[in-house]
Amino acid sequence: MGDTEKAIYSKTTISHRKDLKRSNRLGEFLIEKTIFLIGTTAIIILGLIFYYLVSTGLNVFATVSVSEFFASIGWFPVSSNPKYGTVPLVVGSLMVTMGAILISVPIGIGSAIYISEVAPQKVRTVLKVIIEFLSAVPSVVLGFLGIVVLSNWVRITFSIPTGFTAFTGAILVSLMALPTIISISDDAIAAVPKDYRDASLALGATKWETIRYVLVPAASPGIIAAVMLGVGRAIGETMAVLMVTGNAAQIPDTMFTSVRTMTATIAAEMGDTVRNDTHYFALFAIGSMLLFMTTVINTIADYVVTRGKKGGR
C-alpha cells in the first residue's frame, strides 16, 4: 500500500500534448533506415556468396559430365587423363561425420544430462567452463595433437599400417562437435519446467527414471537440434581432418583406412589450381555441395527447434 500512495502523491507530473498530432521525427527515421541497411547487408552478402559459389561451380559441367561428377569413383584431377568423380570425397566426408556422430552423440547427451541433472553446483560450473574452453581450441591445434598423439595410438591399438584413418578424423571431429552438442542439450534439459521433475519424483519415480522418461523426452527437440548443429560442425570441419585422415581419395572399405573429405580436398588442392580451369571449377562445385548439405542440416535443426518451442508434437 505504502508504495502506491507515494506514487500517487509524488510531485513529478507529466504534461501531455493536447492535440495528439504526429510530429516529424527525423532521428527516428534515420535510425530505422540505418538498422534496415545493416540488417539486410548480411543477407545480401550471404546471397552473393551463394550465387558466386554455385555459378562458378556450375562451369565444371562444361567439360565434365554430370554423371561423372556425381557418380563416378575416380578423383584424379591432376593426372594426364583427369577424372572428376566426387563419390570418394562425399563418402569420406560422410564416414568421418558418421563416425564423429556415433562417438559424440552418446558422450554429448550423457554429459549434458550429468551437467544439468546430476552434478553438484560447483562441478557444474567447472565443467561448463571446461566445455567452453574445448570449443575455443583452434582446430589446427587439435589436428597437431591428432598427428602426434592420436594417430600413433590408433595405429598401435588396432595394429594397422597407418594411423591416418577415417576413424582418427572421426575422433578429432567428435571433440569439436562435443561442445556444441553438450551446451545446447544442457540448455534444452535445463529448460524443462521444474514442474515435470516434481511431478515425476512425487509419483515415486527415481531420479534416473525421471531423466529417462520425462526430462529427455521433453527436451528431445532441443537435443535433436543440438545433434544436427554438431553434425553441421562436423561436416564443415576442415583443418583437423586434413591433417589426420591420410587424404587418399579412395572409397574406403573400413573406418581404419585413409579417406579424403570434401573440405580437405578443397583446402589441399585450391592452391595448385589454375584459375578458371576445370579443376578450379570442380572445387567450387564441391564447395556448393557442402554449403547445400550444411544449409539443409541447419534448416532441419532450426525447424525442429521452433517446433519444440511451440510445444507441438
Place this chain on the structure above:
Amino acid sequence: MLKVTISDLNLYYEEFHALKNISLDIEDKEVTALIGPSGCGKSTFLRTINRMNDLIDDVKIEGLVMLEDQDIYNKDVDVAALRRRVGMVFQKPNPFLKSIYENVAYGPRRYGIKAKNQLDEIVERSLKKAAIWEEVEDRLNKPALSLSGGQQQRLCIARALAMEPEVLLMDEPTASLDPIATGRIEELISQLKKDYAIIIVTHSMQQAARISDKTAFFLMGEIVETGKTKEVFTTPKDKRTEDYITGRFG
C-alpha cells in the same frame, strides 16, 4: 485414526529458520487445511511430508515426521516408496507432455506394472475416482495438454491416485483455476476424503471453511492455531488468527 504425526519440526534454508517447532496431527479420512499469508511456510511444510524438500540443497530438517508408525526421515527409508504412499498435487496443473493415458499410467509403470490390461484397469479406475473419466474416455490417447486447465488438474489428481496413496498433499490445487473448475475440484476433494487423509494448502478462507475438517493457521513459520475448522473460524483463540480470517492482514 492418526495418519501422519509431526512433532517439533524445524526446517532451515541455510541460515533462514523457515519452520519453527511445528507439531500437527493429521487424521485419516479428513481434510486438513493449512492457511496463512504467502511465505509463511505452508508449502514448505507440505513438502516435508513427502520429502520433496530433499531436492533443495542446503536444507536442514530436525524433528519427527511419522507416517503411521514409521519415521519418514529415518536413514533406511526408501524415498520413492514413501512418495508412492504420500501423493501430491501441485499448484499449477503439471501433466507430462504425454497422452492422457500415459500420464495416469506413468506412476504404475515406474512401479513395475507392465501388463496392458492391469494398466487399463488402473487408468480407468483412477480417472473415475478423479471424476474426469466421462470427459476423456474416448480420447485417452490425445495429449494431456489438449485438456482445459481444470481438466488437467483433475488429470493430475488421477495421476496421483493411480499409485493408491494413503495421504494426498494438495498445494493450492485451485489457485490457477476459474470458479467453476474450482467448484468441481472442491466437490472431488469432499468425495476423496472418504478414502484418504488429505492435506490442502489454500489461500482462500472460504475454501478452507467449505471443505476442511481441521485447520492449521501458519504465520512466519509457526503454527499459531490449530483445531476443528468450525472452531478456528467462529471462535479463534488467538488474536492473530482472528485478524487474518477477518481480512485485517495478509
